[in-house]
Amino acid sequence: MTVPFTAGQSDPTVQPVPTSVVEQVDAADHTLSNPHRAVISLGSNLGNRLETLQGAVDALEDTPGLRVKAVSPVYETEPWGVEPGSQPAYFNAVVLVKTTLPPASLLERAQAVEEAFHRVRDERWGPRTIDVDIVAYADVVSDDPALTLPHPRAHERAFVLAPWHDVDPEASLTGRGSVAELLDALTREGVEPRADLELRLPE
Numbered sequence: 484m485t486v487p488f489t490a491g492q493s494d495p496t497v498q499p500v501p502t503s504v505v506e507q508v509d510a511a512d513h514t515l516s517n518p519h520r521a522v523i524s525l526g527s528n529l530g531n532r533l534e535t536l537q538g539a540v541d542a543l544e545d546t547p548g549l550r551v552k553a554v555s556p557v558y559e560t561e562p563w564g565v566e567p568g569s570q571p572a573y574f575n576a577v578v579l580v581k582t583t584l585p586p587a588s589l590l591e592r593a594q595a596v597e598e599a600f601h602r603v604r605d606e607r608w609g610p611r612t613i614d615v616d617i618v619a620y621a622d623v624v625s626d627d628p629a630l631t632l633p634h635p636r637a638h639e640r641a642f643v644l645a646p647w648h649d650v651d652p653e654a655s656l657t658g659r660g661s662v663a664e665l666l667d668a669l670t671r672e673g674v675e676p677r678a679d680l681e682l683r684l685p686e
């Protein structure tokens with residue numbers, strides 16, 4: 484007669500799992516069952532800007548583990564950080580999402596969406612068909628250059644804060660203060676709402 488091993492007792496093939504591994508698995512499980520809010524900024528100043536922004540919203544919604552909860556109005560904005568008149572005007576918008584993806588996977592997905600719209604990277608702040616930036620992910624603060632959170636320049640960009648404020652007037656940017664106050668401190672010149680245009684919230 485074979486006597487089965489009693490779990491956790493004398494089976495020599497069962498090795499103890501290190502506490503660090505248990506903690507990592509628990510953290511991953513927690514993330515999976517606990518969606519986080521994230522704020523994503525979209526910008527386009529080449530090609531059919533509205534169509535591209537809508538394509539990016541739809542591609543985000545098609546991401547497993549991500550739901551788009553809100554889409555902001557569209558703004559037409561002067562290019563920020565470059566010589567005036569050197570680039571076409573942008574369309575900008577912000578989307579609020581809930582996601583079970585960890586921050587690094589969300590960035591990967593954002594970059595895949597940029598690639599799908601043939602975003603070319605040559606000069607810093609060069610014109611682009613689409614830019615997908617992670618403005619904030621829950622209350623995560625990170626100075627990792629590959630993914631800095633919140634986005635290190637979001638607090639000084641009215642083209643991010645104005646649409647974000649429209650969809651979440653109570654929002655705050657971790658470590659910086661309320662979006663409403665940050666926006667008050669900036670000029671809105673060159674950041675014009677385009678009430679004649681609209682992005683659809685995917686069904």
Ligand SMILES: Nc1ncnc2c1ncn2[C@@H]1O[C@H](COP(=O)(O)OP(=O)(O)OP(=O)(O)O)[C@@H](O)[C@H]1O
Pocket residue numbers: 590604607608609614615616617618627628629630631632633634635636
């Ligand atoms: N919060 C963030 N969102 C998106 N990319 C980030 C973030 N933090 C760091 N990065 C890194 O920044 C790198 C450059 O990104 P990108 O080319 O989109 O910059 P940019 O949009 O031209 O400028 P900016 O960062 O000022 O918006 C990316 O490869 C990415 O790894």
Ligand SMILES: Nc1nc2c(c(=O)[nH]1)N=C(CO)CN2
Pocket residue numbers: 525526527560561562563564573575608614616642
């Ligand atoms: N108006 C505007 N200016 C920019 C934008 C943008 O989305 N809108 N994105 C940049 C790099 O992320 C640099 N400058």
